[in-house]
Amino acid sequence: MSVMNQTPKKEFVLAVEGLTVSFDGFKAVNDLSFYVEEDEIRVIIGPNGAGKTTVLDLICGKTKATGGSITFRGKELTKMSEHEIVHAGIGRKFQNPSIYEDLTVFENLEISFPRGHSVLGALAFKRDAEVIAAIQEVADEIFLSEHLNKTAGLLSHGQKQWLEIGMLLIQKPDLLMLDEPVAGMSVAERKQTAELLNRITKGRSVIVIEHDMQFVEDIAHRVTVMHQGKTLSEGSMERVQNDPKVIEVYLGH
Numbered sequence: 271m272s273v274m275n276q277t278p279k280k281e282f283v284l285a286v287e288g289l290t291v292s293f294d295g296f297k298a299v300n301d302l303s304f305y306v307e308e309d310e311i312r313v314i315i316g317p318n319g320a321g322k323t324t325v326l327d328l329i330c331g332k333t334k335a336t337g338g339s340i341t342f343r344g345k346e347l348t349k350m351s352e353h354e355i356v357h358a359g360i361g362r363k364f365q366n367p368s369i370y371e372d373l374t375v376f377e378n379l380e381i382s383f384p385r386g387h388s389v390l391g392a393l394a395f396k397r398d399a400e401v402i403a404a405i406q407e408v409a410d411e412i413f414l415s416e417h418l419n420k421t422a423g424l425l426s427h428g429q430k431q432w433l434e435i436g437m438l439l440i441q442k443p444d445l446l447m448l449d450e451p452v453a454g455m456s457v458a459e460r461k462q463t464a465e466l467l468n469r470i471t472k473g474r475s476v477i478v479i480e481h482d483m484q485f486v487e488d489i490a491h492r493v494t495v496m497h498q499g500k501t502l503s504e505g506s507m508e509r510v511q512n513d514p515k516v517i518e519v520y521l522g523h
Contacts, residue, residue: 283308283445283475284329288338291328298324300499301338306445311467311476313486315510316496317520322479323365325496326447329477330362331355342445361443365450367430371423375414375433378422379405382437404440411470412436413462428452428459432466439470446470447477452485464488483521495520 284306291299299321306312314322327333329340331352340347347355370378383401409415412432417425422433431451438446451467452460460482467476467489480486486493486507493510495503497520503513510516 281308282306282341283310283343284477285341286325286329286338287341289325289328289335289340290337291324291333292336297499299328299335302496302499302501303338304494304501304504306475306477308475309471309473310491311471311478311489312492312494313478313480313490314494314496315480315483315486315520316502319498320496321499322496323449324499326362326449326477326479329355329447330360356441359442359444360447361438361441361445362447363431363434363438363449363451365453367427367434369422369430369433369437371421373422374419375409375422375425376405376418378433379408379436379440382440384441408436408440411439412466426459428455428463431455431459432463435466435470443474445475445477449479450481451478452480452482460485461488 282305286305287303289299289302290297302321302325304312314325316322324333328335329347331347331350335348342358342360345358347358350358370381373381380397380401383404405418406415409418412435414429414432414436417429422430425433435448435451452463455463464485467478470476478489490507492505493507494501495510495513495516502519503510503516511521
């Protein structure tokens with residue numbers, strides 16, 4: 271058989287292998303491995319204290335691993351600073367929305383546009399047609415095109431969450447990480463957020479931490495269930511829902 275016909279090795283967007291972090295001897299994440307594919311929505315679920323948020327902290331460089339590796343498009347993230355990881359194409363949204371409440375929706379999106387980040391970039395920054403078009407496009411995606419001139423502090427809780435997702439989207443990350451994006455949202459807002467996430471995976475991968483099982487069902491391509499810093503189960507939502515171990519430690523409560 272010719273070498274040309276061999277199946278190429280699968281390229282993952284993100285490969286987490288043997289990831290471990292200890293705090294004063296306690297292993298918050300313990301030899302964890304999982305792989306995220308192109309255009310995949312991966313949802314991480316599990317009981318409180320399972321290590322879910324710590325995994326996002328490790329991927330974005332906020333916390334340094336004590337062992338294992340995190341490879342993003344071939345780059346080893348454990349050796350990089352938070353700033354370098356953002357520039358590599360990873361965007362992270364925390365549990366509470368961190369938006370500029372005194373600025374309008376338009377200004378929040380404008381401030382996040384990638385050209386304004388360096389001092390020189392910020393000084394040379396002009397509100398040109400490219401910027402305005404990018405803001406309009408993102409505002410349409412996050413259901414806020416009618417609210418561009420509204421002060422962000424006046425938005426509903428759900429709209430603030432969408433604005434923060436928009437502030438990440440305008441930076442065009444390859445991997446988007448969201449920590450409990452629908453916490454505190456109305457049922458209608460949760461449905462819209464599911465629609466939003468299913469749309470934005472065209473051309474990017476998303477990792478979501480979530481407790482709302484209906485929402486997980488609406489968005490997840492694959493689910494990783496964590497317990498005590500390790501993977502307890504992994505696969506489709508249907509598979510993990512029917513896994514006796516998952517029912518015992520998590521879904522049964």
